[in-house]
Amino acid sequence: MILDGRAPIGPIETQWERHCRDLKLINPANRRKYKIIVVGTGLAGASAAATLGELGYNVETFCYQDSPRRAHSVAAQGGINAAKNYTGDGDSVYRLFHDTVKGGDFRSREANVYRLAALSNNIIDQCVAQGVPFARDYAGYLENRSFGGAQVSRTFFAKGQTGQQLLLGAYSAMLRQIRAGNVRHHSRAEMLDIVLLEGEAKGIITRDMVTGEIRTHAADAVCLCTGGYANVYYLSTNAMGCNVTAAYRAYKKGAYFANPCYTQIHPTCIPVSGDYQSKLTLMSESLRNDGRVWVPIKKGDNRPAGEIPVVERDYYLERKYPAFGNLAPRDISSRSAKEVCDEGRGVGPGGRGVYLDFADSVRRLGENSVRQKYGNLFEMYERITGENAYAQPMRIYPAPHYTMGGLWVDYNLQSNIPGLFVLGEANFSDHGANRLGASALMQGLADGYFIIPHTIANYLAVSGPGKADLDNPEFAKAREDVNTFIAKILAIQGRRTANDFHAALGKIMWEHVGMSRSEKSLKTALRLIPELREQFWEDLKVPGGNADLNQELEKAGRVADFLDFAELMTRDALSRDESCGGHFREEHQTVEGEAVRDDETSSHVSAWEFRGGHEIPEMHKEPLVFENIKPAVRSYK
């Protein structure tokens, strides 16, 4: 089937405005008759809930943490892009649009990206009005910094805690609506299924993570804002609880999963230190503004960094990409780091690391200036590694970080299931095959504050209120299915822990479906994943029961979904027979090792439809048409 993203036609600059004019509205007095479920209260979910509540809808929200303020959006350090051009360096909506489409390696939907760029300015206004303390200069104006993949300074930031501050802004806007009675929130509630009535999304099933109770919730529409799936790699910069469960279970109910193979491996993370490692920590990309990346020219050179003379160092990003240097986009920087380590020139334990060196900046700006800009990051580095990065270079290595793939949505952010909307990292639409830094926060907030409030009304106005009734047998059936699933997990009583399986899966994915992929590696993964899954269902051990707080049970459910999802992701990577952005197929590269896209055959979104059990899913294509920015070889030289 050929999928249609339903982007409006006509000049791109006015598409959204014209589209809004055509969308149906709901009269303010009628809005409270409509109930909207929002699953996930990170940037996307909290901003959506706040705005929908404000408009007068009856909103119910869910998250798995003990407070919405803890969603993983809180961990974003670097910043958020907007085309304000406050620095006067030639930025514009068009340039942000251009950079994002190019950064995504021409695999995103133009109309969505343009809208995102156009809304970016409203986001900054909104956040400032909420009291988000962005950095300011001495005259009181907002400050900007530059980020990877851009040649202008358009990134707004709040120290090294931009995500935290934006999330607290959205969270407080949502609390205001809780106080006003328009939003009802449930913490420690994990969504385990969605419920469809006559093919439309009309409710969800949750597990109360404290009492184990399985609950049914009915609504007129459901928004999934449940974040990304980078934890399929086990080790990632995501929080321990980040999962694919909500998205994957929606997929099993018929929602298409788009481009699952597009994953972003972030170049600047603290390297792995041992087998017990439970997660990886990101060092903000902003560090690349002042840090220089290098490795020794000689293989196996294990002199301390300070004793390696400059002429014996390879500042490989500056050498290969002089125009962007250390600010080359993430996919390119990560692959380059892997390359030099594969050549045996990596540093630190196991040779899996490269230097990020601040010595020149300390010399040029003074240690104090560097401390002012990055003090908290240097402290964090020292806490984790025990090393002082003012005195010796940081060691960094790429780590799974962000997932561009997600549930397929049209221009209205509606999935192929009517009534099911998907926002934030959980959807697929705006970043193509590679996301540029500081653009995920922008997308989450654009989706939640400025897009969904318009587009959801269009659906609700047609579907009408109050169609979903908890007495409908579909709810009881979905609840029963969840109960059966949990009972099945508890009944295995084997020998291996959920964590054990998760780590094993992560290893397969990192080795075979990681930074570079080949037909051979992907086929190996397609053999190994089902084997591991089989062992999981035979040998898993989950102690305790379902009737109280059981963290092993929570983990096991998520790992079960990752095991299924990993196969889908691998299949997608195999079917995408080209290199683009974060998806690097070894078969498709230039002699210098740069990615080679195939616009003839692969300029499309791959949206996968579940076919039951472990049947091979069916792929639907949404052709990508570029009318404004002509696809070209992405060059950062």
Place this chain on the structure above:
Amino acid sequence: MKLILFIWRQQGADDPGKLVRYDTSEISAEMSFLEMLDVVNEGLVKDGKEPIAFDHDCREGICGTCSQVINGVPHGPQERTTVCQLHMRQFKDGDKIYIEPWRARAFPIVKDLIVDRSSLERVMQAGGYISVHTGCAPDANSILIRREDAETAMDAAECIGCGACVAACPNGSAMLFTAAKVTQFASLPQGQTEAKHRVCMMTEVMKHEGFGSCTNHYECQAVCPKGLKTSFIARLNREFLKALDSPEMPESFSGGFLNRGNPSR
């Protein structure tokens, strides 16, 4: 290294709970404290025992989920460091480590090391926001903010809502938590309109939730992983005094929360 752990185990809210001893070996200095507990838990699960329940998520010191009292100190021995960022190089072979949950009247225990912090949510709901509708904000640079004010606001806004301040305070007070939000908004021009209402409502709910108030023990400042200062509490008190005779004082307000100390004493 080898360690002897004494960990609080409590099946549920009604269970009395007790400290249980666990002996560990093969703990590496590079591990984080939570990774050390992961190792203990993997062992327990393999033996068919229930693992120790503890709250955690980001493991980067920013989400505020992790919450353990280590040898009597919320978040443990390292200054300005959450449990998840604490590394085992802070301990040595043979150490005895006592691990307990946050203990405070307003934080009932859910299980083992996990407590219910929803009381903090309700304090925030009472006024921890600036009321602005989506889409009606003026251009961001039309509100100029002195850099010093922006920095004070940011310093206060760094609070991660973990609740260590409450756990450390002999009065179980959430003054530092509340003060941080009040200070953030009181430092900004956007926050002025609702300033009086905010401080009244937030302190009122704080009291109703069973938090005590400040009697200058400074324990909160000592354990705050983000280095929040008690000067914010002074700011809260000032903001409160400014609001005292204003019509914004809620009718239900019972007054006199200042220096009331421990509500259970």
